[in-house]
Amino acid sequence: MVFPTATSATPVVRSRTARRSDEIWSIKRFMTPAVVLLVLVALFVGLSNMTLDSIESRTLNADYIIARVREHLGLTVVASALVAVLAIPTGILLSRTRSRTLKAIVLGIANVGQATPAVGVIILLAILWQTGYFTALVGLVVYSFLPVLRNTMIGLQQVDENVRESAFGMGMTQNQVLFRIELPLAVPVILAGLRTSLVFCVGVATIATFINAGGLGDMIVNGLKLQRYPVLVTGAVLVACIALLIDWVAATAEDVMRPRGT
Amino acid sequence: MPKQLNTALLQIAGKTSGALIELNNVTKQYPNQPVAAVQNFSMTVQPGELIMFVGPSGCGKTTTMKMINRIIEPTSGSISIDGRDVLSLDPSELRRHIGYVIQQIGLFPHMTIAENIGVVPKLLNWSKDKTADRVHELLTTVGLEPGDFAHRYPKQLSGGQQQRVGVARALAADPPVMLMDEPFGATDPITREKLQAEFLRLQASIGKTIIFVTHDFDEAVRLGDRIAVLSNRSQIEQFDTPANILANPANDYVSSFIGLGTAIKRLVLIPVTAARLGPASAASKGGTTVRTTDSLRDALDSLVLTGLPALAVVDELNKAVGSISVDQISAVLGAEVPILTPTAEA
Numbered sequence: 001m002v003f004p005t006a007t008s009a010t011p012v013v014r015s016r017t018a019r020r021s022d023e024i025w026s027i028k029r030f031m032t033p034a035v036v037l038l039v040l041v042a043l044f045v046g047l048s049n050m051t052l053d054s055i056e057s058r059t060l061n062a063d064y065i066i067a068r069v070r071e072h073l074g075l076t077v078v079a080s081a082l083v084a085v086l087a088i089p090t091g092i093l094l095s096r097t098r099s100r101t102l103k104a105i106v107l108g109i110a111n112v113g114q115a116t117p118a119v120g121v122i123i124l125l126a127i128l129w130q131t132g133y134f135t136a137l138v139g140l141v142v143y144s145f146l147p148v149l150r151n152t153m154i155g156l157q158q159v160d161e162n163v164r165e166s167a168f169g170m171g172m173t174q175n176q177v178l179f180r181i182e183l184p185l186a187v188p189v190i191l192a193g194l195r196t197s198l199v200f201c202v203g204v205a206t207i208a209t210f211i212n213a214g215g216l217g218d219m220i221v222n223g224l225k226l227q228r229y230p231v232l233v234t235g236a237v238l239v240a241c242i243a244l245l246i247d248w249v250a251a252t253a254e255d256v257m258r259p260r261g262t
Numbered sequence: 263m264p265k266q267l268n269t270a271l272l273q274i275a276g277k278t279s280g281a282l283i284e285l286n287n288v289t290k291q292y293p294n295q296p297v298a299a300v301q302n303f304s305m306t307v308q309p310g311e312l313i314m315f316v317g318p319s320g321c322g323k324t325t326t327m328k329m330i331n332r333i334i335e336p337t338s339g340s341i342s343i344d345g346r347d348v349l350s351l352d353p354s355e356l357r358r359h360i361g362y363v364i365q366q367i368g369l370f371p372h373m374t375i376a377e378n379i380g381v382v383p384k385l386l387n388w389s390k391d392k393t394a395d396r397v398h399e400l401l402t403t404v405g406l407e408p409g410d411f412a413h414r415y416p417k418q419l420s421g422g423q424q425q426r427v428g429v430a431r432a433l434a435a436d437p438p439v440m441l442m443d444e445p446f447g448a449t450d451p452i453t454r455e456k457l458q459a460e461f462l463r464l465q466a467s468i469g470k471t472i473i474f475v476t477h478d479f480d481e482a483v484r485l486g487d488r489i490a491v492l493s494n495r496s497q498i499e500q501f502d503t504p505a506n507i508l509a510n511p512a513n514d515y516v517s518s519f520i521g522l523g524t525a526i527k528r529l530v531l532i533p534v535t536a537a538r539l540g541p542a543s544a545a546s547k548g549g550t551t552v553r554t555t556d557s558l559r560d561a562l563d564s565l566v567l568t569g570l571p572a573l574a575v576v577d578e579l580n581k582a583v584g585s586i587s588v589d590q591i592s593a594v595l596g597a598e599v600p601i602l603t604p605t606a607e608a
Binding site for chain 2: 160162163164165166167168169170171172173176181184185259260261262
């Protein structure tokens with residue numbers, strides 16, 4: 001650094017960084033994981049004190065549960081990653097185009113994807129195409145595409161017009177304005193969309209069981225069909241806990257990745 | 263970019279202390295609009311001149327200014343900087359060599375003050391050290407302590423401080439031309455007056471060619487070397503020095519724009535020394551004095567405030583050189599007077 005006064009500035013910066021991380025990692029921040037942990041412990045204790053019949057013990061064991069959770073998370077995470085990779089660039093391209101018709105068409109399709117009941121989409125896909133993991137994945141992507149697409153467009157749109165004008169006025173090219181100004185400023189809004197998508201995915205992934213794609217839906221549906229309520233409750237509680245935890249991780253990421261100074 | 267254009271840009275960029283700007287029959291016609299926003303605008307601005315565009319909202323003054331750095335593309339006509347045709351240059355490259363300040367400042371909220379000022383140097387691929395040195399220098403120039411401000415974010419600054427950063431950012435790559443769109447319009451009157459005074463002092467040392475848009479005629483009188491009074495479609499009603507416009511408005515439009523109190527406005531431009539001072543003994547006893555560097559407006563202000571018939575005029579050494587009264591001020595307005603240039607005032 002060549003700032004002669006840089007040394008005097010350093011403590012200021014450090015204290016500001018410290019304050020910022022204090023804000024992010026407050027006690028409030030750990031409420032959700034604590035509650036989830038409590039619920040899981042209660043569930044475990046409850047199950048341990050129960051005598052399970054042969055059907056129940058076939059599903060209520062560590063191996064089975066871990067396998068289902070892994071399937072469920074796999075579906076959710078892969079689907080959300082695909083949504084991010086597909087919907088964010090689509091949003092950027094759409095916000096660049098002046099054609100209102102194109103915007104209306106793409107947003108319309110995304111709207112249809114979300115408005116159609118997820119069960120309908122997935123079963124329709126299974127009938128038309130095949131059953132199994134990939135079909136469930138496509139169904140999930142279609143279903144959770146809209147929040148990320150819409151938030152990317154809104155995030156870019158809400159960048160202050162004066163900020164954009166001064167960026168161009170200083171001699172930035174279109175791409176420089178996009179990557180140095182607009183996208184960094186749109187990050188919080190885009191992440192909020194991604195968070196919504198993730199939580200959608202966790203819930204909707206339970207219906208993957210109908211087309212033989214596994215996940216915690218297996219436990220819920222089996223528990224219902226065989227009237228083994230401990231199985232049903234365990235499946236349902238685990239899905240809820242995953243949803244809460246993923247929402248928590250995404251919220252934390254939003255705060256950590258929010259650009260400084262905004 | 264073709265090599266020839268590149269050299270043209272370099273020639274503009276190579277100059278740091280003011281370039282000649284020529285606008286020739288520049289017209290902006292928006293599609294689906296019955297009348298042009300700017301029609302046949304022609305003007306020559308000398309290197310180092312501070313030109314004020316004054317006119318009511320919607321008269322096209324901002325549009326005219328924004329065509330110089332091609333934020334708005336002219337429909338027809340030609341614009342040149344130091345003889346280089348602006349319209350044949352790459353717009354982004356061109357803008358890196360034209361300082362640009364807008365009323366809403368438009369600092370980048372996610373960048374520190376140092377990063378904001380370093381934007382254009384970074385676009386021009388300056389080394390980190392050179393950029394940091396320049397940022398340090400500019401923050402000092404605009405009166406912000408670099409150690410204190412360089413690492414802050416824009417929202418941690420007051421409006422006046424942000425506007426200083428806006429000016430520093432526009433000056434970063436030492437452009438020969440500055441375009442300023444009501445840069446002090448959003449600040450409170452006290453801050454504005456302070457910023458104006460600092461700006462005049464700054465311009466006295468850097469001598470950029472500046473196009474400054476404002477709707478405030480008093481600001482134009484205070485800052486401008488020459489003022490262009492514009493009416494609809496950016497028609498030039500009068501283009502002259504502040505003193506000449508105040509003394510001889512070209513037409514009713516200009517008169518109405520100047521508004522009431524022309525005489526008082528003219529006093530701002532005239533130094534106390536232009537008056538035929540009375541003997542120092544004529545001054546009323548009292549603490550209030552007028553400095554030889556003050557304007558007649560300041561002298562009148564003090565006379566009205568104190569209610570005294572005459573005040574002592576003192577030089578830099580606080581030595582009384584004479585006295586001034588309202589009669590002597592009035593006498594100046596009736597006579598041919600030397601003009602106090604803004605730079606001399608500072």
